[in-house]
Amino acid sequence: GAVVSQHPSRVICKSGTSVKIECRSLDFQATTMFWYRQFPKQSLMLMATSNEGSKATYEQGVEKDKFLINHASLTLSTLTVTSAHPEDSSFYICSARDTSGRSPSYEQYFGPGTRLTVT
Amino acid sequence: QKEVEQDPGPLSVPEGAIVSLNCTYSNSAFQYFMWYRQYSRKGPELLMYTYSSGNKEDGRFTAQVDKSSKYISLFIRDSQPSDSATYLCAMSEAAGNKLTFGGGTRVLVKP
Numbered sequence: 001g002a003v004v005s006q007h008p009s010r011v012i013c014k015s016g017t018s019v020k021i022e023c024r025s026l027d028f029q030a031t032t033m034f035w036y037r038q039f040p041k042q043s044l045m046l047m048a049t050s051n052e053g054s055k056a057t058y059e060q061g062v063e064k065d066k067f068l069i070n071h072a073s074l075t076l077s078t079l080t081v082t083s084a085h086p087e088d089s090s091f092y093i094c095s096a097r098d099t100s101g102r103s104p105s106y107e108q109y110f111g112p113g114t115r116l117t118v119t
Numbered sequence: 120q121k122e123v124e125q126d127p128g129p130l131s132v133p134e135g136a137i138v139s140l141n142c143t144y145s146n147s148a149f150q151y152f153m154w155y156r157q158y159s160r161k162g163p164e165l166l167m168y169t170y171s172s173g174n175k176e177d178g179r180f181t182a183q184v185d186k187s188s189k190y191i192s193l194f195i196r197d198s199q200p201s202d203s204a205t206y207l208c209a210m211s212e213a214a215g216n217k218l219t220f221g222g223g224t225r226v227l228v229k230p
Contacts, residue, residue: 004162034217041127043207043220044163093162097215105214106151106170110162 002028002103004096006111013084013118021079021114023094029074030096034108035067038091050077084118091115122146125208125221134230138195142208142221145189149210149219152184154193157205157223166206167193198228 003026013019023033031052036044048069049057056069068080077096081088092115095108103109125142132138140154150171155163167182169175169191175182183192191210195202208221 006162032215041223041225043125043222044218046217046219049217091160095162099215104168106153106168106211107165108215108218110155110164112162113160115160 002026002096002098002109004094004109004111006092006094006114008114009112010115011117013116015085015118016083018080018082019084019116021081021092021094021116023077023079023096023111025075025096025098025109028096028098028100028102030077031074031099033071033077033094033096035069035077035079036093036095038093038113040091044093047079052077081116084116086118089116089118120145121222122219123208123210123221126224127222129225129227131227131229132198134198134200134228136198136228138193138198138202138226138228140193140195140206140208140224140226142191143189144191144210144219146210146212146219147186147189148212151211151214151216152182152191153209153218154180154182155207155209155220157207159205163207195226198226200228200230202226203228 033050050071071077093113154167157163172186181194205223209218
């Protein structure tokens with residue numbers, strides 16, 4: 001089956017620094033990837049839709065200058081949390097769609113998530 | 120009011136029992152309905168998918184969608200301790216579009 005990886009799986013950074021999270025589709029090409037955040041015991045909240053070769057579409061209330069998304073290739077999207085603060089501590093999960101036609105169009109494959117802790 | 124409502128639980132059942140989960144929603148444009156299972160600190164994995172109203176069965180899992188009532192359900196038969204996880208419903212207006220998740224229900228199946 002389709003596999004999506006995320007790196008790192010866990011990161012601790014100091015307040016004010018920036019941290020980059022990678023999302024890779026390992027065995028398929030993904031023109032569209034999604035970034036979610038999940039607070040403890042809460043559901044996934046969509047942050048932005050990442051499209052290869054174009055600007056990401058951010059959900060209402062998500063600061064695009066704080067959460068920079070780059071989808072430079074068909075297998076890689078990155079999320080950079082700039083000037084991180086403790087309130088940015090969360091579980092960040094990406095998902096990707098296999099648009100080759102091998103998988104159903106509705107299906108999104110989720111990565112294992114990245115736990116960010118800002119101290 | 121949230122777009123998708125889901126009882127957070129926890130729902131505790133004995134091994135072998137039927138687990139019954141449900142979500143209600145307010146957006147009548149939703150047409151694609153999914154159930155995901157998420158283990159602690161892992162990404163969600165797709166369990167069931169249903170388009171529009173109707174029932175779908177896959178092994179021990181049965182998904183039901185009633186669009187007239189804006190209500191969806193997931194039933195897990197012969198539950199196992201390995202079914203202990205958080206179950207998330209998710210919906211979208213079109214295939215491949217962004218998903219709107221419910222809050223998740225934590226399920227605990229006791230041996």
